[in-house]
Amino acid sequence: MGERAVEARGVSHAYVPGRPTLCDVSLDVSPGELVAIVGENGSGKTTLARHLNALAPLQEGALRVAGIDAADQSRVWELRRACGMVFQNPENQFVSSVVGEDVAFGPRNFGADEKGARDAALSALADVGLAGFERRDVHALSGGQQQRVALAGVLACSADVIVLDEATSMIDPRGRDELVRAVTRAREERGATVIWITHDMELAARADRVVVMRDGEVAADGAPEDVLANETLLEGAGLEPPLVVRAWRELEEAGVVVGPAPVTVEGLVSALCD
Numbered sequence: 596m597g598e599r600a601v602e603a604r605g606v607s608h609a610y611v612p613g614r615p616t617l618c619d620v621s622l623d624v625s626p627g628e629l630v631a632i633v634g635e636n637g638s639g640k641t642t643l644a645r646h647l648n649a650l651a652p653l654q655e656g657a658l659r660v661a662g663i664d665a666a667d668q669s670r671v672w673e674l675r676r677a678c679g680m681v682f683q684n685p686e687n688q689f690v691s692s693v694v695g696e697d698v699a700f701g702p703r704n705f706g707a708d709e710k711g712a713r714d715a716a717l718s719a720l721a722d723v724g725l726a727g728f729e730r731r732d733v734h735a736l737s738g739g740q741q742q743r744v745a746l747a748g749v750l751a752c753s754a755d756v757i758v759l760d761e762a763t764s765m766i767d768p769r770g771r772d773e774l775v776r777a778v779t780r781a782r783e784e785r786g787a788t789v790i791w792i793t794h795d796m797e798l799a800a801r802a803d804r805v806v807v808m809r810d811g812e813v814a815a816d817g818a819p820e821d822v823l824a825n826e827t828l829l830e831g832a833g834l835e836p837p838l839v840v841r842a843w844r845e846l847e848e849a850g851v852v853v854g855p856a857p858v859t860v861e862g863l864v865s866a867l868c869d
């Protein structure tokens with residue numbers, strides 16, 4: 596994919612006329628990038644995500660995802676294959692109550708034969724740490740396991756762009772690590788682009804870029820070290836900096852450290868030890 600994975604220009608949207616939920620959003624994401632989108636409740640993150648695979652119709656502006664014009668009705672299914680979503684409540688996403696069937700649905704729907712769809716499903720389930728779960732009832736799984744099944748469904752379709760919307764909200768630390776690993780593998784092995792909508796600032800700190808949404812607008816878009824160490828910006832958007840930044844400020848006040856705040860534990864260790 597030579598062109599940008601996501602190219603949004605002046606996207607605006609209102610569920611209720613006169614009450615905009617997205618205002619003039621412009622965003623570029625390069626193939627293979629991991630972009631975290633943060634913002635307080637109601638800032639428009641999910642609405643933006645829903646535009647990326649045409650779940651929300653484009654009202655104003657221009658949007659291309661994986662080279663496909665999101666306004667082109669004739670390419671909606673192509674777009675949904677290219678851009679897969681994992682939502683906060685994946686239960687609503689499942690088409691079959693049997694895990695393996697659900698994960699195989701996408702590839703089968705997009706033209707794979709029985710064996711191809713089954714192999715893709717088994718491989719994707721292994722990728723998310725759910726090997727052996729293919730006969731399980733999806734509704735009998737925990738919320739975190741369900742999110743991983745939903746991710747497997749996206750991986751099985753070889754989506755170019757993976758959008759996770761609060762997908763770690765119901766996951767325990769081990770499940771979260773498995774999700775992060777599966778997403779990392781998809782990036783490394785297939786060059787997948789990942790857009791991760793999250794309230795987890797520690798997760799955002801590990802992204803290539805962080806986009807801050809505020810009242811439907813992009814309030815900031817930059818490297819994690821620039822965005823997440825800017826307390827004024829974050830406070831204005833109703834957010835708190837990562838714990839590492841808060842710890843750094845305390846150390847700064849105590850005269851122990853000077854210089855720009857690191858945003859990850861690894862950054863903190865190297866700032867203290869190097």
Ligand SMILES: Nc1ncnc2c1ncn2[C@@H]1O[C@H](COP(=O)(O)OP(=O)(O)OP(=O)(O)O)[C@@H](O)[C@H]1O
Binds near residue numbers: 616639
């Ligand atoms: N289907 C809908 N009809 C009307 N208003 C909606 C609808 N969906 C969302 N909204 C409103 O649009 C605004 C943005 O919502 P959105 O879900 O995009 O925010 P968000 O940043 O994802 O929030 P959260 O962090 O709570 O998931 C909110 O004010 C919300 O109430």
